[in-house]
Amino acid sequence: MKNYTKIRMIATLSFVALISAMLGNACSGFKSGSGSGLSSGGGDFVFRNDGELACKSQADFIAVEGSKTPAIVTKANILENMKSCTQFTNISQATVDSYNQRNASFSKEGYIGDINSALMMGVAAVAVEFCNDLANSEAAMSVANRKFFSTVDFAGTSLTNTTLDSVIGEFAAACWEPEEISAGSFLIATPEELQIVRDEIAAMGAVNAKLKAVAICTAALSSLKGISL
Amino acid sequence: MKSLSNKICARSEQKFNKLLCVTVLLLITMTAYKAHSLDIEGNGTEAEREGLVALYLFNETSGSTVNDSITAGGQLNLTIDNPSAVVWGGGALEISAATAVRSAVATKVINACKASNEITIEAWIESRTQNDLALDAYGPARILTLSNGITKADRTPASGGFFIGQNYDAGHQYSFGINTTTRLNRNEIVTEGALLETDSSDRSIVTHNTRQHIYFTKNKEGLAKIYIDDKFGVPILRTQMSLPNSSLANLSDTFTLTLANEPKYQSDSGLTLLRDTVPNIADRTIEDKDWRGKYYMLAVYCKALSETQILGSRAPTDWLTADVNTEELDVTKPITSKRMLARQIYSRLVGYNIPIYHSTLQQMEDALSTDANNIENRMRAAAIATSKPGFYNRTVKDFAKKMSNRDETVDVPLNDFAATVVGATRDSIDARDLLRGDFYYRADTSKAAVPSDLINDLLISNRHYESVEMLNYDLQRVLIKQNGQSLYNGMNSTVPAANYDAAGLLTSRAFLGAHAIAGTNRRLVEFSFQVFMCREITQWADNTAPDSYVGRDVDRFPTGSHPKYQTSCRGCHGQMDALRGAFARITFETGFVKHAWVVNQDAETNPDEANNNENISTMVQVPRGISGKMNKNNTMFEQGKVTEDSSWINYANRGANELYFGWKPDTLQGRGIKDFGNMIAESKAFAHCMTERVFQSVCKRKPASFDAPVIQRVTDKFKGEDTYSLRKLFERMAVQPECLGE
Numbered sequence: 001m002k003n004y005t006k007i008r009m010i011a012t013l014s015f016v017a018l019i020s021a022m023l024g025n026a027c028s029g030f031k032s033g034s035g036s037g038l039s040s041g042g043g044d045f046v047f048r049n050d051g052e053l054a055c056k057s058q059a060d061f062i063a064v065e066g067s068k069t070p071a072i073v074t075k076a077n078i079l080e081n082m083k084s085c086t087q088f089t090n091i092s093q094a095t096v097d098s099y100n101q102r103n104a105s106f107s108k109e110g111y112i113g114d115i116n117s118a119l120m121m122g123v124a125a126v127a128v129e130f131c132n133d134l135a136n137s138e139a140a141m142s143v144a145n146r147k148f149f150s151t152v153d154f155a156g157t158s159l160t161n162t163t164l165d166s167v168i169g170e171f172a173a174a175c176w177e178p179e180e181i182s183a184g185s186f187l188i189a190t191p192e193e194l195q196i197v198r199d200e201i202a203a204m205g206a207v208n209a210k211l212k213a214v215a216i217c218t219a220a221l222s223s224l225k226g227i228s229l
Numbered sequence: 230m231k232s233l234s235n236k237i238c239a240r241s242e243q244k245f246n247k248l249l250c251v252t253v254l255l256l257i258t259m260t261a262y263k264a265h266s267l268d269i270e271g272n273g274t275e276a277e278r279e280g281l282v283a284l285y286l287f288n289e290t291s292g293s294t295v296n297d298s299i300t301a302g303g304q305l306n307l308t309i310d311n312p313s314a315v316v317w318g319g320g321a322l323e324i325s326a327a328t329a330v331r332s333a334v335a336t337k338v339i340n341a342c343k344a345s346n347e348i349t350i351e352a353w354i355e356s357r358t359q360n361d362l363a364l365d366a367y368g369p370a371r372i373l374t375l376s377n378g379i380t381k382a383d384r385t386p387a388s389g390g391f392f393i394g395q396n397y398d399a400g401h402q403y404s405f406g407i408n409t410t411t412r413l414n415r416n417e418i419v420t421e422g423a424l425l426e427t428d429s430s431d432r433s434i435v436t437h438n439t440r441q442h443i444y445f446t447k448n449k450e451g452l453a454k455i456y457i458d459d460k461f462g463v464p465i466l467r468t469q470m471s472l473p474n475s476s477l478a479n480l481s482d483t484f485t486l487t488l489a490n491e492p493k494y495q496s497d498s499g500l501t502l503l504r505d506t507v508p509n510i511a512d513r514t515i516e517d518k519d520w521r522g523k524y525y526m527l528a529v530y531c532k533a534l535s536e537t538q539i540l541g542s543r544a545p546t547d548w549l550t551a552d553v554n555t556e557e558l559d560v561t562k563p564i565t566s567k568r569m570l571a572r573q574i575y576s577r578l579v580g581y582n583i584p585i586y587h588s589t590l591q592q593m594e595d596a597l598s599t600d601a602n603n604i605e606n607r608m609r610a611a612a613i614a615t616s617k618p619g620f621y622n623r624t625v626k627d628f629a630k631k632m633s634n635r636d637e638t639v640d641v642p643l644n645d646f647a648a649t650v651v652g653a654t655r656d657s658i659d660a661r662d663l664l665r666g667d668f669y670y671r672a673d674t675s676k677a678a679v680p681s682d683l684i685n686d687l688l689i690s691n692r693h694y695e696s697v698e699m700l701n702y703d704l705q706r707v708l709i710k711q712n713g714q715s716l717y718n719g720m721n722s723t724v725p726a727a728n729y730d731a732a733g734l735l736t737s738r739a740f741l742g743a744h745a746i747a748g749t750n751r752r753l754v755e756f757s758f759q760v761f762m763c764r765e766i767t768q769w770a771d772n773t774a775p776d777s778y779v780g781r782d783v784d785r786f787p788t789g790s791h792p793k794y795q796t797s798c799r800g801c802h803g804q805m806d807a808l809r810g811a812f813a814r815i816t817f818e819t820g821f822v823k824h825a826w827v828v829n830q831d832a833e834t835n836p837d838e839a840n841n842n843e844n845i846s847t848m849v850q851v852p853r854g855i856s857g858k859m860n861k862n863n864t865m866f867e868q869g870k871v872t873e874d875s876s877w878i879n880y881a882n883r884g885a886n887e888l889y890f891g892w893k894p895d896t897l898q899g900r901g902i903k904d905f906g907n908m909i910a911e912s913k914a915f916a917h918c919m920t921e922r923v924f925q926s927v928c929k930r931k932p933a934s935f936d937a938p939v940i941q942r943v944t945d946k947f948k949g950e951d952t953y954s955l956r957k958l959f960e961r962m963a964v965q966p967e968c969l970g971e
Contacts, residue, residue, distance in 0.1 A: 063933040068573075068970025071929035073581055074639070077623055080549055081581035084619075087553050093450050097471070108639050109627070110580075110929060174584040177572065178564050186564040188585065229576040229929070 071229045072115065075106030078123060082130045082221050085175035086148070090137060095129040102126060110229065124222040131217035135210055148174075149213050156209040161198070167213060168197050171220035177228060193225075266538050269353050269442075269526050271298055280349070280532025282341045283486070287322045287524050295322065295330060295488075302337030305486060320525060321355075327519035329490035335375060339390075339480045341531035346449040346477050349534045350393055351442075353525035358437045359397040369394025369404045370520035371491055373527065375484045378493035379516050390477075390484050393445055395435075395520060402429040405445045405455055407472055425453045427467045431692070433685045434467055436460070440525060447472065448533035456539055463678050464539055466700065488527070491518045543678035548618035548703035552589065560586050567594045567601045570969070574611050577927045578963050579619035580627075589613060607964035614963075615956055621705040624959070625654045628926045632760045633739045643698035644691050644739035645669055650955070652708040657954040660919060661910035664761065665903055667731035672697045673709040683725055688717040688738065689821040716827045719819070719846040726827045730814070730875075732906035738822060745817035747840040749782065749858050754808045758881075761909050762890065763918035769889070770800035774880040778807035781869030782862035803880055806870065809859070810877035811905035816840075816848060816856045823848045825856060836861040875901045879908060890914045916953070920944040923958050928968040939967040 063069065073081045079099050083089045102122035107114035138146040139154045148170045151163040159167070172189035179187050197219050201212055220226055267273040271286050283305050284298040295307040307330045309315055314326035322330075342348050350373060375390035396402040405425040425445075427434050434457055435441070442464060444456040454469040485492050493516045537544040564585055571593035576582050583589060593610040600606055614620060627639045629650035634641050652670030653663055662668075671693060672679055679696035680686040686693040697707065714736055715725035734740055735757065744752045755766045772795060779802045785794045814825040816839070831847035833839075839849040839857030849857035852873060859872040878898040881890060891913025899905065909915050920943050924932050932940055943961050951957035962968055 063930050063936075065933070065935045065967075066970065069929045071577075074623070074627065076627065076639075077581045077619075080619065080623070083549050084552065085582045085584060087584065089547055089550050089553060093452060093471070173560055173586065175582060177582075178569065178585060180569070184566050186569065188564070229580070229582065 070112045071110045072107055072112060072224075072227045073229060074110040075103055075108060077110075078106055078126060078227070079130070081227065082127065082175075085221075085226075086134060086171075087174070088134050088137065088147075090133065091130060092133050095126065095133055098129040099126045115224070120222070123227060124218060127218040127222040127226075128214065130221065131214045134217060135214050139210070148217065152209055152213045154210045154213070157206070159201070159209055159212050164198055164201060164212075164216070165194065167216050168194055168220065171217060172225075175220055176223075176225040266351060266444075266534055267526075267528055271526060271528070277538070280341075280345070280347075280530040280534075281528060282338050282531050283335075283527075283529040285524070285527040286320070287317075287526065288320055289322075290317050292317075302341070305332045305335055305337060307332050307486070307488060321523045323523045324489045324519075324521050326521075327490065327517070329487050329492060329519075331485050331487035331492055333485065334482065335484055335486040336482070338375065338486060338529055338531065339482060339484055342477050343480050345531045347447060347531060347533040348391065348477065349444060349446045349528075349530040349532060351444050351526075351528040351530070351534070352393070353440055353442050353527075355440045355523035355525070356395055356435065356437055357521045358401075369396045369406070369518070371487065371489065371518040372403075372520050372522070374487050374491055374518075375480070376487070376491065377481065377483050377485060378491055379518075390480050391447075394518070395522075396426070396429070401427075401432050401435045403427050403435060403443065403455060403457070405447075405453060407447060407453070407477075423472050425455055425468055425470050425472070427455055427457065433459070433680070433682060440523070444534065444539055446533045446539075452533075459680060460682065461674065463543065463674060463681075465678055465680055465696070466536075486529070488524065489520045489522075491516050540678045543674075543676060545677070545700045545702045546706075548622060548701075548706070551703075552583065552617055552619070562586065565594070567597045570597065570601055570607075571610055573969060574607070574963050575614045577929070577968075578611060578614040578624060578959060579617050580623040581619060589617075604961070604964060608957075608960050611960035611964050615960055618703050618705045620959075621651050621655055622703060624926060625651050625955075626704065628922065632734075632922070633737075633743070635743045635756065637760075642691060643694040644737070645671070645687065645694060646734050646737040646739035648672075648694055648697070648704070648708060649734060649737065651704050652710055654955040654959075655705055655708065656710065657952075657956055660953040660955050660958075661907075661915070663733045664735055664906035664910040664915070666733045667714055667728070668710055668712050668733070669714055669737065670708045670710055672702060672707045676707040677702045683715060684717050684723065688715060688725060691738070716824050717821050718827045718829075719821070719823065719844075719848075720829075721846075726824075728824065729826070730824075730901040730903050732902040735902050735906045736822070741815065741817045741822045745812065745815055745822070747818075747858070749780070749861065750809050750812040750815070750856065751802075751805050753812045754805045757905070757909060761918060762912065762914035763921055764889065764914065766801050766805070769804065769881050769886050771804060771881065771883055771886055772796060772800040773883060774800075774803040775807075776803040778810075778870045778878065778880075779803060780806050781860070781867055781871065782865050783869065785866045785869075807878045807880050808905065810872055810875055811899070811902050813855050813859050813872050813875045814901075816858060818842060818848075819845045823856075825850050825854045831857075833857070836863065877905060916948045917941075917944050919955070919958060920947055920962070923955075923962045924968065927959060927963045928965075936967055939965050 079091070079095070083091065102125055105118040105122040107119060135149060135154070138149045143150050148167060151166045152159065169189065172193070176189060176193075179190050181187050181190070197216060200219060201215055204212060204215060266277055267281075267284075271284050281299060282302065285295050285307065286298055287295060289295065293309040293312045295309070297304040297306050299305075309328060309330045311326070311328040314324065314328035315330075316323040316325055324330075352372070354372065356372075369392065372393045372395060374392040376392065391405070391407045394404045394406065396404055403426070407423050442458040442462070444464065445453070446456075447453040451472045452469060453472050455467045456464040457467050459465050535544075568585065568590055571590045572582070572585060575590065575593060593613050596610040596613060597606050626643065626647055629647035630639045630641055630643070631637045632650070633644055633646035649668075649670045650663065652658075653660065658666075671687065672681070674681045677697060677700075679700065679702070680692045697704070714728040714731035716728045718726055728736060730736070735753075740756075741753075744756045758764050758766070758769065776799045779799070783794075783798060783802050783806070785791060787793050787798065816823050818840070819842075825848060828848040829846060830850040830853055831842055831844060833842065833849045834851060836849065836851040836857040836859075839851070839861055842849050851857040851860050855872055855874070863869075863871075876898070877900070879892065879896075882892055882897060892908065893911035896904075896908040896911050899908065917940065920940050921932055924936065924940060924943075943958070943965065946961055947953060947958050951961065
């Protein structure tokens with residue numbers, strides 16, 4: 001579907017934007033070794049000489065005492081993670097087929113250094129099918145029974161900012177790890193993270209409400225925060 | 230049920246008398262599964278008959294009519310073209326010569342299946358082999374077809390519906406073809422991807438000259454499946470495929486339902502015969518698709534029977550749904566540090582995330598109680614996470630898979646090694662028994678419809694475990710411990726032999742399949758140390774160890790230099806060769822583990838040919854009772870050690886090796902694999918290695934030097950109060966501050 005291609009691009013852009021915003025923290029445990037073929041991208045994350053993002057592979061990872069090792073879901077758990085965090089399990093064969101087709105691009109053991117463009121695109125492709133299933137399921141429900149899209153008029157042509165924030169917030173609460181903004185105080189999504197997704201949805205232009213809703217879901221599930229453990 | 234038993238026993242080959250037959254069958258059926266579809270006599274509930282459009286029970290005793298038991302929409306009776314080609318009896322119709330058994334235009338089937346776009350054919354049949362019949366066939370012989378022939382009057386391909394066929398060339402293969410636009414020849418159906426076939430290389434799937442229960446289904450999404458009963462009467466999914474362009478909307482209103490042939494075969498003189506002579510097969514045409522065999526029951530549904538309807542209690546369930554929280558989440562509650570801690574422990578143990586407001590996280594938060602830093606409180610929270618299916622189906626499974634193959638990758642199918650580790654973790658079995666116990670884990674056949682013949686599906690193939698994984702069965706639920714490992718003698722027997730030297734994972738098919746192929750069985754020692762004690766051979770090489778056990782195949786003067794042997798070869802071989810005697814009686818070849826006490830000795834007496842043996846029923850043994858590979862290349866240094874039994878001695882017990890491995894003193898020599906496994910199990914290094922591996926699994930990195938204290942601390946608990954429970958090891962490691970990044 002042409003619109004799904006657009007959604008996948010949005011998801012990828014959001015992923016990249018979110019990874020830039022957050023990877024400093026995620027990679028705080030990483031140090032670039034000399035002669036490793038890596039260049040500093042500024043901050044604590046590094047890019048390989050071929051341009052791919054590299055938080056160091058597990059093989060040459062240099063751990064820092066006292067810091068949590070970032071990790072992502074393994075390829076066996078990509079779909080399980082989406083189903084589990086959204087609590088939605090009634091997926092279609094199209095979603096399963098999408099996962100099977102892209103299986104080879106996912107991380108076998110969940111190491112952060114396995115993140116590359118193929119993985120990002122693959123997760124986004126699976127997420128867009130999954131989110132379409134979720135949207136279809138909730139569209140058939142009464143508003144009161146919906147979990148994520150209770151404020152979305154699926155027959156409408158646009159989403160208000162209030163609706164946008166509501167939907168983003170639901171997915172963030174379900175699938176993202178909250179950020180500690182001060183000692184003992186957590187936010188499910190920071191204002192910067194929310195703005196990134198808002199901007200990308202706005203960039204979609206004049207598409208119907210359902211597609212925007214699917215796009216928000218896709219961006220949330222396929223972001224680094226969406227696949228981090 | 231009794232009438233069913235009578236029906237079956239009446240057709241028995243008189244191995245039992247009828248009373249005994251009925252009694253046995255009643256006993257079997259008391260424990261048999263109950264699917265949710267019809268029985269062989271067509272009995273079923275209203276729900277089980279939903280979508281049924283035609284039903285043939287073959288209860289007639291004579292004549293040329295097969296009656297349709299479904300009167301709704303009009304009976305679609307079948308007429309036997311050549312009554313002399315069939316034999317009635319015992320509730321079955323036997324096709325003994327070329328004929329066709331066909332209906333008038335099958336309007337009710339066509340209309341109903343076009344409307345639903347789904348179909349299921351359920352049949353109890355008995356097939357024959359090509360050898361049985363001396364039959365020359367071209368393409369799948371038709372068990373059932375909905376069509377009006379292969380070609381039109383102008384010799385172009387005719388429109389087709391579907392067919393169920395048996396490929397006589399392969400013999401051991403059924404096929405299910407659906408063609409919705411124009412009738413394609415068989416090659417085109419294959420290239421178009423509209424033909425589903427069972428695996429012809431697996432000769433256990435299609436049995437001949439015995440009754441078998443089969444299902445062919447296609448749902449509206451185009452997913453087609455073939456289920457065939459195994460020898461225990463359990464339907465097993467044999468193959469499935471997403472068929473392209475699988476709409477039934479183009480079924481022609483002229484199609485007839487035909488058994489045992491295509492409707493325009495050559496014997497039918499009433500029709501215009503359209504022939505394209507089949508090359509090299511005289512007197513047959515492309516229309517001749519005659520089948521031989523027996524029909525006991527045939528049901529046509531214009532509905533795709535579900536997995537639950539076909540498999541009953543054995544149908545796979547989505548294990549993830551066990552943790553789906555349907556209640557409303559209270560999103561107003563503040564997120565606390567304890568909640569965050571609970572989330573982190575959960576996601577690292579289970580392998581995926583749940584919503585921050587999930588009730589499981591609430592339970593874990595409650596378990597952390599007033600002191601979230603208390604390790605015991607944390608372990609109580611972790612125990613909640615390890616009670617979830619994801620922990621076993623993902624985290625432990627991957628942990629185990631890595632150890633089960635030479636590349637230490639998770640990208641291998643589930644196997645007996647991994648299933649045994651998962652089961653032992655679930656049941657908190659002492660991990661040391663994984664290296665010396667006489668047991669393994671497999672799927673409980675009352676909970677999983679997977680190929681389960683011990684010899685065909687577990688000993689000489691990995692089919693059982695691959696099916697469990699492919700069908701996504703919940704390992705936490707379906708795995709069952711089996712006491713007593715077995716061996717196959719290669720003689721095509723149906724009774725396996727007991728393995729009297731069973732040693733848990735060390736004698737698993739996966740481990741031996743990875744390391745006992747070819748070579749000289751030194752790899753078994755090398756990888757036993759690497760996998761279970763985390764020590765590569767270069768790390769425990771010791772030039773000071775005695776070399777009295779080094780084999781005759783090791784050159785003592787490599788490139789003419791004895792010092793080179795002393796410095797480069799002796800360090801590994803001195804210890805490795807002394808230990809490999811544990812594996813002296815085994816090899817892995819022709820797809821299974823061969824033990825010299827179980828498999829006949831091959832006539833070959835040259836040990837250099839040991840690894841070239843392709844004879845399934847023999848094993849090169851030189852001397853008798855010893856795998857020939859142990860004494861190959863025996864002219865390199867004739868004063869070297871000759872392996873004559875399974876004794877071994879451990880020379881990796883000096884200096885740094887003694888310190889690292891921490892051997893238990895009375896385990897340093899023995900006989901066979903079990904003693905060898907016990908030596909490893911009782912070592913300090915085993916517990917330490919398992920701790921390191923679990924660390925890597927849940928903390929997502931290899932231990933660094935500064936992790937030494939936490940590794941030691943957790944290892945001590947593993948050996949002590951946690952009594953070598955792998956589950957507790959995972960729980961304890963996941964809650965350590967060092968693992969959580971605190």
